Amino acid sequence: MAISRSLSFFVPLLVIFVLTNSTSSEAQTQDVIDEVCRQMEEYGFCNRTFHENMKSPTTDYVGLTAIAMDQTIKNASNTYDYIVLLVKNTTDPKFKFALMVCESAFSTVRSSFQTGLQYFNKKDNAGMLNVEHDTPRRQANCEASLSIQPTPNPLVDRNRQMRILIAMSLVTGHQLLH
Numbered sequence: 737m738a739i740s741r742s743l744s745f746f747v748p749l750l751v752i753f754v755l756t757n758s759t760s761s762e763a764q765t766q767d768v769i770d771e772v773c774r775q776m777e778e779y780g781f782c783n784r785t786f787h788e789n790m791k792s793p794t795t796d797y798v799g800l801t802a803i804a805m806d807q808t809i810k811n812a813s814n815t816y817d818y819i820v821l822l823v824k825n826t827t828d829p830k831f832k833f834a835l836m837v838c839e840s841a842f843s844t845v846r847s848s849f850q851t852g853l854q855y856f857n858k859k860d861n862a863g864m865l866n867v868e869h870d871t872p873r874r875q876a877n878c879e880a881s882l883s884i885q886p887t888p889n890p891l892v893d894r895n896r897q898m899r900i901l902i903a904m905s906l907v908t909g910h911q912l913l914h
């Protein structure tokens with residue numbers, strides 16, 4: 737009787753402890769996500785991308801960096817393949833040249849982040865950031881080369897997403913240096 741009484745007192749306490757503990761680390765995870773995403777041009781895209789790709793309800797800067805890099809590599813690869821098709825389809829020489837600037841830019845972004853991922857897996861975060869640091873400039877080259885073309889820009893959305901994903905990767909990656 738005494739035992740079941742003390743159990744009936746302890747078990748609810750334990751449940752409360754476990755619940756508050758897990759909600760507080762979920763809240764901490766959201767704080768970390770907010771810290772990153774509030775620096776982005778689109779909070780919603782950033783927050784959604786992290787949540788859609790989290791394997792558990794809680795994570796930290798290491799986990800967020802892994803997600804951001806993975807999504808950056810996937811988007812850069814998809815978009816590179818898409819640009820290759822656009823280049824093939826385009827006959828106007830000026831527009832074709834502008835697209836080829838993008839083809840080269842996305843190829844560089846993809847390979848830089850693939851190399852960055854190898855450094856990340858070896859926990860060499862300075863090496864990772866070093867190979868990634870030029871990617872915003874390369875991506876911006878693509879935007880600039882298309883922006884002066886009279887043809888409707890076929891990469892507006894993809895470039896916007898790429899810009900944010902690169903920034904997410906770099907902002908989370910910098911946190912790993914501390």
Ligand SMILES: *[C@@H]1O[C@H](CO)[C@@H](O)[C@H](O)[C@H]1NC(C)=O
Pocket residue numbers: 783784787
């Ligand atoms: C971020 O996403 C989570 C999960 O979908 C959601 O619960 C939260 O409200 C979002 N944050 C904001 C400020 O919209």
Ligand SMILES: *[C@@H]1O[C@H](CO)[C@@H](O)[C@H](O)[C@H]1NC(C)=O
Pocket residue numbers: 818821822825
């Ligand atoms: C390339 O051109 C073909 C035929 O006009 C079209 O069906 C296809 O959607 C185009 N592809 C791209 C990526 O624009």
Ligand SMILES: CC(=O)N[C@H]1CO[C@H](CO)[C@@H](O)[C@@H]1O
Pocket residue numbers: 785807810811814815894897
């Ligand atoms: C074209 C493409 O692959 N776009 C994706 C880029 O990444 C975001 C975030 O994961 C996806 O929502 C897009 O569909």
